[in-house]
Amino acid sequence: MSTLQASAQNQLRQFVEQIERLEEEKKQLAADIRDKYTEAKAVGFDVKALRQIVRLRKKSNQERQEEESILEVYMHALGMLDQAPNTKALADAMMAAE
Numbered sequence: 001m002s003t004l005q006a007s008a009q010n011q012l013r014q015f016v017e018q019i020e021r022l023e024e025e026k027k028q029l030a031a032d033i034r035d036k037y038t039e040a041k042a043v044g045f046d047v048k049a050l051r052q053i054v055r056l057r058k059k060s061n062q063e064r065q066e067e068e069s070i071l072e073v074y075m076h077a078l079g080m081l082d083q084a085p086n087t088k089a090l091a092d093a094m095m096a097a098e
């Protein structure tokens with residue numbers, strides 16, 4: 001097995017060190033996020049709801065509507081909803097997804 005040239009070794013070392021620094025930053029950011037959720041909980045906010053809102057805000061309005069429509073159909077099929085879902089809205093959402 002041949003050894004890497006000195007310049008390639010330096011470049012490899014730089015990549016590894018940069019990745020390690022980024023991983024450490026990622027760990028710190030995750031700790032900061034946990035602290036924010038803890039802080040929100042301490043003042044009375046529901047952390048599960050906050051996490052769900054953060055997840056939903058990452059999605060487009062169309063994606064959210066499509067997921068809600070499908071969820072409504074599934075819940076109705078399982079007897080968890082009294083009224084039938086809006087099948088036209090579901091069909092529109094599915095067509096838009098294609």
